[in-house]
Amino acid sequence: MAYPFSRVTRQEFAAIRARAKAKAARKAEKRAENAALSQEGTQEARGGARKRQKARSRKALVKAADAAFSLHIRARDAEPFGGRCSLCQQAPIEDCAHLISRGKHSVRWDPRNAMGQCRGCNLRHEYHPQYYTAWWIKRHGEEAYQALVRDSNQIAKYSRADLEEIIAKFNGRKSDSEKA
Numbered sequence: 001m002a003y004p005f006s007r008v009t010r011q012e013f014a015a016i017r018a019r020a021k022a023k024a025a026r027k028a029e030k031r032a033e034n035a036a037l038s039q040e041g042t043q044e045a046r047g048g049a050r051k052r053q054k055a056r057s058r059k060a061l062v063k064a065a066d067a068a069f070s071l072h073i074r075a076r077d078a079e080p081f082g083g084r085c086s087l088c089q090q091a092p093i094e095d096c097a098h099l100i101s102r103g104k105h106s107v108r109w110d111p112r113n114a115m116g117q118c119r120g121c122n123l124r125h126e127y128h129p130q131y132y133t134a135w136w137i138k139r140h141g142e143e144a145y146q147a148l149v150r151d152s153n154q155i156a157k158y159s160r161a162d163l164e165e166i167i168a169k170f171n172g173r174k175s176d177s178e179k180a
């Protein structure tokens with residue numbers, strides 16, 4: 001049976017799955033390496049472990065900021081769409097879907113750049129960004145879209161304090177400015 005063209009194809013799913021598998025393998029390798037190092041009692045190994053600890057906790061801050069932002073966005077969008085995906089308005093909200101990739105750090109935690117969506121719509125966006133993009137422009141306007149794109153191309157560096165601030169901001173209640 002032929003799928004409608006907008007669905008993610010079998011090959012695209014296979015590619016997504018392969019990438020996830022490779023990522024898991026890399027993680028397992030790193031874990032094994034860390035375990036081996038932590039068993040060596042030398043000063044050098046301990047220094048290395050300390051360095052990794054620091055890197056991990058920064059990573060943990062980013063992870064916590066992502067989680068707080070995701071909850072915030074999904075809660076924000078549960079109201080206008082009755083808990084349903086903003087795009088298809090059928091399936092329930094499962095994801096905080098970014099319009100512009102999270103790799104663009106300057107808009108990674110920008111509420112303009114995210115929307116509560118179902119998993120299917122979020123997955124489709126990677127290969128067929130035109131649907132979400134068209135929806136967004138129809139809702140917010142071409143000018144706002146150009147502003148968002150411009151902002152996404154800014155270089156953003158976050159200190160640990162910045163990340164803590166982002167976490168606190170999105171863990172709090174919905175800001176008044178966003179209710180409008």
Ligand SMILES: [Zn+2]
Pocket residue numbers: 085086087088089090091117118119120121122
């Ligand atoms: Zn959807």
